[in-house]
Amino acid sequence: MSAIFESYERQYCELSANLTAKCPAIALLTGERRKQNLAELKTGLDEAESLIRRMDLEARSLQPTQKAVLLAKLREYKSDLNNLRRELKKLSSDTQVARDDLLEGGLLDPLKASSEQRDRLLLSTERMNQSGERIKESKRTLLETEELGVSILQDLHQQRQTLLHAQDTLVEVDDNIGKSKKILLSMTRRMSRNKWIMGGLIGALVTIILFVAYVKLSHS
Known part of the structure; x- marks a missing residue:
């Protein structure tokens, strides 16, 4: 098995175990701590997805027999990642429901808040959304760059193998030429x-x- 794939696999399994253990704890949190933990969970899921992409690229560069085994593993990891994303969506939905309940109960009634407070809240929300979009775009760019880098490394590895094969062929041809010269000298x-x-x-x-x-x- 590829050492690179094993390294990514080990990182993914550790990360997946930590994220799985974090979900029940988040369900018991409220307020800012819950939001912070949800954000950390989402970041961890993005990192896990990045590791799966790296494993997929590495697996597809191997021999067919190895590739088939590793791709089967990847299908299980992708299913595990989808389950974690569904859990994140459920936890996020629970947070929204709790917020709506508070609003209906009058604890965060916008009608009782001042206009200035509402404006500040809307502005803060807008800034957070913009920051979130910028972070997503940065992560997307980083993933694309990472995939490009992995692709270039694979191409360089293949070229190196081709050069090594050509070098071995030249050495073999040189040996054959040396043997031929000896035979011709003997015949002469x-x-x-x-x-x-x-x-x-x-x-x-x-x-x-x-x-x-x-x-x-x-x-x-």
Whole structure:
């Protein structure tokens, strides 16, 4: 299994366990503490989603057999993340219902609040919404940048593997060329030796022929 995937998986499991344990505690909180914990829960879920995306990218870069196993794991993690998001939505809805009950009970009756207080409340709400949108946009940009970085790293890894394979091929070709040179040198030496042997044999035959011819001429 990929060491990178295992690292992301370990981080996700720890984060998921913490978020799951936090949900029952949030249900018992009220007011600002509840809002703060809900915000922390949402941030944790965004981080968990980012880890799942990283695991998905890493799994898809592996061999088919490994990829199939890891993608099956990811489906379980995605289902777990969806359950946590539903829990967050439920807790947020409970907060809104409680606020509406307070308004109907007159504890936060806007009609009793001054115009200035209402204006300040609306302005603060608008600023919070704008800040929330900016944070969401920043997170979206960060995730896109992170995914691009992971993609570039994968491309570089593939290029490195290609270069290493090409280097191994060149080394093998160089070894074959060296062997071929040795074979050619050996063949050249044999041909040279055979040439001298043939020359010696031809010289011996010519000498014998001339000797035989001389003997015949001298007896005639």
